[in-house]
Amino acid sequence: MMRRSNPFDEFEDLFERMSKQFEGMNRQVEETRPMWNTTGISVDVADEDDEYVVTADMPGFEKEDIDLSLSGRTLTVSGSREMARDDDSSEYLRRERRSESVSRTIRLPEDVREDDTHATYSNGVLTVHLPKRTASEEDDSHRIDID
Template identity: 30%
Template sequence: MFLTKYNPFDEFKDFSSRFNSLLSEFDNRGSSLSGFVPVVNTREGEYAYHVDADLPGVKKEDIKIDVKDDVLTISGERHHKEEVKEDDYHRIETSFGKFERSFTLPKGADIENITASSKDGVLEVIIPKQKSEAEKAKKIEVK
């Protein structure tokens, strides 16, 4: 029979491990612990791929869109400050944070003609599809 010495602090180590695991889950979901993670919707249309990102409070000037090695990256920073002054109180709420989302572009994406627009806190990125070889083919009439 083996005897093990009881250490009451082992319970705290286990608690610490579980607590850190819980914090990392919040971190991955975009809580205020790690800045700002925008909600993104993607869809495929007949002629293009669409990426819509909800960016409330983010100015167009603070958004950066890059394409490198067939990866589209949307990044930027949000600065929001709301101040209310009343006779009996003064309240200031500030929210800020950097964000970055990356997407691997599918084969056939026309990266040379990507467009982006921002309106009412929603960024829309349109990635046109390249025309297929059949559509590019030119029929030559014999005279």
């Protein structure tokens, strides 16, 4: 008596081969994906009862290098820094530190009170408090000072 083969064995083999190929492709993508945020500034936006709190990671920047502006519901966070240029004759084996400018625009879901906003910067973390507006007022751009 001749034993019949399972017709689904071929499908199982095919799915196993495809799975191995996809795993290999996934490893290649993970190896080439950059490990840093390509926008330059990572932010969290929290909706607390009476205000929005925006927390932004900006390591390596001085408080004076950061600029905040608010126009209507749009908060813009930007920073620029210049790395010191060495005039000595050092020969670098690797040089990755550079001058850079970063910027991030965040659209808030509601209007905020521009005059009551405030920001702090400590240990590379910028925190912006934006109290929610209760009454409609005319929108004007407003600069936010950093404490």
